[in-house]
Every structure is written in structure tokens, then in C-alpha cells.
Amino acid sequence: MAGRNLVGPEADALDLGAVFRALADEHRRSVLTELAADRSDSERGCNSFDLPISKQTQTHHFRVLREAGLIDEIDYGNRKGIRLRRADIEKRFPGLLTLLGAESPGGTAPR
């Protein structure tokens, strides 16, 4: 039952290039935007994002997000948990997660 946490980079080692590359993809960015919107930072099943792609491709995308240091993946064997590394991201790149909420032009941006 106790899942093991898959490895990712340390907080100080987060690379901005890897982060931008990870967020350049629409599907990965939608996942992170959804995670950033949930302030409780609860663990989510990686099946709860309703991505219109096959599960092999989802595996690929979650791996990219993990290797960029944006999420933690907890492996339970036949299922997987996803958690946003909010503290580490805010420590290394403060304001990045807020940026993801500005997707819609009608948001907080004053005209």
C-alpha cells in the first residue's frame, strides 16, 4: 500500500529550460494548470485529468513533468498518484504557478 516516490530533481536543481519545455506542451500545461488551481495540493490519480490521449502517451507526459521537477509521482504498483511540487516550484521560480492561471485573456489582466 505504501507507494514509493519516483525520483525527480532537487528543488535547487530545477532547470528553467526543462520547465519551459515541459510547459510548452498543451496537455502537460493543462495538467499543471489544473494542479495549480487546487490550493489544497491533494494527491490525485493520474486518471483524473481526462486527457484525450492514450495511456502510453499519458505515461510519457507525466514522466516529463516529473523529470522537470514539477510533480511527484507515487507508484502504488497498479495505480499512480500525482502531486504538485508547489513549495519547490515557488522556491525556485516564484510566480510561475500564478502565471499558469493567466491562460484566459479575460482573467485578472486589466484592460
Added chain:
Amino acid sequence: MAGRNLVGPEADALDLGAVFRALADEHRRSVLTELAADRSDSERGCNSFDLPISKQTQTHHFRVLREAGLIDEIDYGNRKGIRLRRADIEKRFPGLLTLLGAESPGGTAPR
């Protein structure tokens, strides 16, 4: 000679995906980091960035930056001026330019 300003997206139309894709490349990110560091936002020649790539490739990269809405390109015919669209970027994605200053990780961080 009065150069003409090449077209780019409006400030409200800046797309976060295009911005992340533009900043995913190391060369383009170095250009924008350098521009963001100069608070005077003076116009620069596109030859002043000392990029280790051919001029054709530089043309390509500056075009991507312009089409993402991050820079203005002023065409003088046989030379070109580059200017950061700081106000538009800050209006649409506040904090993004500050983020680029956090490039340097804290020391020896393998992987």
C-alpha cells in the same frame, strides 16, 4: 531611415503556449534573458547577442520570438533592431521576465 515594425500579436492576444515554446529553446531564452536584464529597454542590433549559430538560424529564432509577441523587430533593410515588449509582457504575464533572471541554479547540481 525610418524602419518599419514587423507584425506581431497584440498584447491581449499573447498565448502562453507560444511563449513557453519560444522560451524552451536555449538560444532564444538567452536572448530574452539578456533583454530583460537591461531595464532601459533600448533598441539593440540583433548582432549584439553573440549567438554561436549561423545568421540564417538567428533570423529564424528572432522570428519565433516576434511571433510569440516577446520582441519587436524593426526592419531597416540591411540591418534590424530588436526591442523587448516589456510592457505588453508584464501586462499579460506579470512576473515572467523576473523569472528569467532566476536562471542560475545554486551551485553544483547534477541531474
Added chain:
DNA sequence: CTTCAGGTACGATGCAAGTCGTACTTGAAG
């Protein structure tokens, strides 16, 4: 045990993107 759903590993494929070579255009300087 068997079954089954969630997930991974590996390989193949198709497409987008970075790079450069050649040729052309532009404007300034002689």
C-alpha cells in the same frame, strides 16, 4: 488460482523544429 484494470517498456511512425548551404535583396560607403 484467474481475471481485470491501471500502468510501464519498447519500438515504430509521423510531424515539428533547429540547423545550415546557396542564392538573393537591401542600404550604406567608396
Added chain:
DNA sequence: CTTCAAGTACGACTTGCATCGTACCTGAAG
């Protein structure tokens, strides 16, 4: 005018990446 440097246009090449098919692994429920 000619020359020259800066930049662009077009095409070709190569790499990277998103995607999926097939096969395999894992743990829970019958």
C-alpha cells in the same frame, strides 16, 4: 557605378518529440 555587410528566402538535412501498437508487469477482487 561597385563593393560589402546584414539580413532574408528557400530548400535540405537531422534531431527531437508526441503518439500509438504490442507485449508485459502489478495489485486487487472474485
